[in-house]
Amino acid sequence: MTDPIAATALRATRLGRRFRKGWALRDCGFDLPAGRITALVGPNGAGKSTLFHLATGLLRPTEGEIRVFGADPVTAEARDRTAFLSQDKPLYTGFTVAETLRFGRELNRSWDAATAERVVRAGNIPLDARVGTLSQGQRTRIALALAFAKRPDLLLLDEPLADLDPLVRIEVMGLVMAEVADRGITVVMSSHVLSELENVCDHVLLLAHGGVRLQGDAQQLCEDHLRLTGLADPSRKGGLPSGLDGVDVVESSVTGRQLTALLRTDGRPVDACADDRWVTDIPSLEDLLLAYLRSAPAATPSSDKEAAA
Template sequence: MTEIAIKTTGLGKRYRRKWALRNCTIEIPAGRVVGLVGPNGAGKSTLMNLMVGLLAPTEGREEVFGERVVPGTVLHRVAYIDQEHSMYRNFRIDEMLKAGRLLNARWNQQIATDRLAELDIALNSKVGEISGGQRAQVALALALAKEPDLLVLDEPVASLDPLARREMMSSLMAAKADRDCTVVLSSHVVSELERLCDYLVVLDRGTVKLVGDIDTLLDEHRVLVGPTTAPSPAGAVHRHVNEDRATVLVRGAVRADASWREQRVNLEELVMRYLSLAVAKEQAAELAA
């Protein structure tokens, strides 16, 4: 039986009158690399903070490896890197390693020092004086030293230049190969996640729009291109009409007449069509109100 790394049931978080996350129900198998995708403000950071116990939910329930998440209860099994790669800027890197050793029940100093040596990052350097790419690598080394079962990264490369982005993602792929932990990383740029991730969660405006194994989702969907006058075939999820043609995203077995031309869908197109569908539904609801 496949172990479940993350399970949420009706999970929600409200800030005053605004819901940042609502009715989130997902199950993520252990050992997967999960891309958490959505536009800015979709609820990605809120969900991640709930995952690692930094926030308490307003409603619903969440479990990590079968243990109910209560702030502070699962952090020994979880490592978290936020968007800013937060560390004490006045500390030297060796002082950050010492703090990690003192503050964590599980700590493997050798993992961090070996990784930093490979990257030629001096341990006596101050955190605030190294480059953004190096800070990201130090944050990843500290996270991996915890030997986590769940590694959560909130837009880890958003603030980095293209070269540093590529180096960070390569390091993450190598780390995953070294230790078969579950990885969740968020981005609003699908192309950053496509090479690394094998599982997908699409969030928009605080709700889950799509979730599942990426290969399975791609196999389940097709894009059909045909005349604007043709009705959408069965299983249509999203329809977009240009001046001279209609494009329809279909889920499940395709049953369409000869006027439709079938195409495979790629991950970025799949995500964007589900996000467009969410916007269209919301606009229709506003017009009907």
């Protein structure tokens, strides 16, 4: 389902950002299609939060550029179309819910008060309650109410489900998905809970070492890979079958006599795995992301020149 004329919501070109301790992001290039739900995945320190801050104009790039629907994130045009929910969900704890909503209305040029109130009421949150007295789940709902009331075209969510109990996670994701169904907005969300991304996200951007390690349509990426299981070939280094030239081995390991490996085949048939000594199947998205995360051990971005390759 790759539509060549589909609009790009977020585009980075040779994007880099350096802090005092080194590069947090370096030489990043990606296109995130509009109307899709992108999973932003990566180990801690991979540059996910930096990327969100660059996309919202809270940080400026050291090199390269990032564009929101073609506009620089610091322009009013881009800001009006973007809503960002940061990991710590900053709200004034001394405000009541009603005051928080009014605050949002005063600060934004476009504001849909009905949407904000609908989201708050659906959570049975009294408007006169102080934000400081609310649960984490209720605070997340208030933060989402503020985000939705902006009527954004691009919604950026940094770890929206952290600190929430399982029921509230479904409730919060349900809210976001309903907004997607209703208005076709583009969502980019980061999460460490890979199993929760599987049913939600249809696009993937995986960062490691401050660079892009994997990106594309979620379904297509799964089909481009092969999970291989079988009897390790003791005569060969790593136990992999012969004839894998030109196939990218994402990870492979031998346990006892058994070899398991994840290969990037890009849909081409791999003769070496065709015989019945090998069991091959298409990995799940969680499987795939885990393999890429495991194959990218933590390293300091500044000292790793290969990361951006």
